[in-house]
Amino acid sequence: MGKLYQKIFAKYYDPFMVELELRLYKRRYSLLSPLIGNVLEVGSGTGVNFPFYNENKTKVTAIEPSLPMLEKAKLKKNYNHIKLHNIGVGYEELEALIPEKGFDVIVCTLVLCTVPNLEDALEDFKRFLAPNGKLIIMEHIHSKKKSKAMLQNVVNPIWKKIGDGCNLNRKTDEVLKQKGFKAVNSSYFYNASIDFYEGVFTL
Ligand SMILES: C[S@@+](CC[C@H](N)C(=O)[O-])C[C@H]1O[C@@H](n2cnc3c(N)ncnc32)[C@H](O)[C@@H]1O
Numbered sequence: 001m002g003k004l005y006q007k008i009f010a011k012y013y014d015p016f017m018v019e020l021e022l023r024l025y026k027r028r029y030s031l032l033s034p035l036i037g038n039v040l041e042v043g044s045g046t047g048v049n050f051p052f053y054n055e056n057k058t059k060v061t062a063i064e065p066s067l068p069m070l071e072k073a074k075l076k077k078n079y080n081h082i083k084l085h086n087i088g089v090g091y092e093e094l095e096a097l098i099p100e101k102g103f104d105v106i107v108c109t110l111v112l113c114t115v116p117n118l119e120d121a122l123e124d125f126k127r128f129l130a131p132n133g134k135l136i137i138m139e140h141i142h143s144k145k146k147s148k149a150m151l152q153n154v155v156n157p158i159w160k161k162i163g164d165g166c167n168l169n170r171k172t173d174e175v176l177k178q179k180g181f182k183a184v185n186s187s188y189f190y191n192a193s194i195d196f197y198e199g200v201f202t203l
Pocket of ligand 1: 042043044045046048063064065066069087088089090108109110114115116
């Protein structure tokens with residue numbers, strides 16, 4: 001995506017998401033406030049998750065490839081327990097930043113729809129997670145309803161262009177299973193007519 005587009009996307013992202021975020025707030029709190037240890041947040045965007053991490057119990061490495069999104073996050077508040085890096089999964093330089101088996105938890109919210117290659121990203125997470133580490137996700141997924149799923153397929157090419165690479169039709173729930181992630185707890189939910197999947201996973 002071009003730099004100007006990224007700037008515009010970052011500028012309007014939070015206002016566009018306000019209504020949905022009011023509904024997701026409690027879910028973010030439940031998933032993130034109990035976390036302990038070294039946390040890797042992937043695609044931290046404008047920092048919507050940052051207020052939920054316990055500042056005494058977590059050390060958070062947040063990676064975000066869009067500089068305008070990252071700068072928005074920085075403008076909100078400076079958290080001592082969160083370090084931000086302008087990089088994304090799939091980037092070669094990430095290997096130098098991320099110690100193998102270095103994270104107790106990896107957090108992905110509304111980001112697995114956008115990473116360029118979901119399967120590769122999950123393979124990377126396997127290397128980054130410490131033994132018994134957890135993957136936390138909250139993601140929108142391809143609808144289980146046939147008609148809606150078809151519509152999502154049709155709309156996806158345009159949506160992907162305006163939504164900074166976001167895909168409406170990723171079967172993230174199924175791919176997680178295929179890649180060997182086991183749900184400790186997980187659930188499907190609907191919000192604003194969107195199908196979501198959230199949960200805690202181990203290997
Ligand atoms: C829809 S936003 C979600 C932001 C935040 N996680 C949230 O819950 O609000 C998706 C984010 O994923 C980021 N992203 C795109 N490609 C990525 C990659 N390869 N690695 C990490 N993040 C990526 C985008 O820049 C964007 O900030």
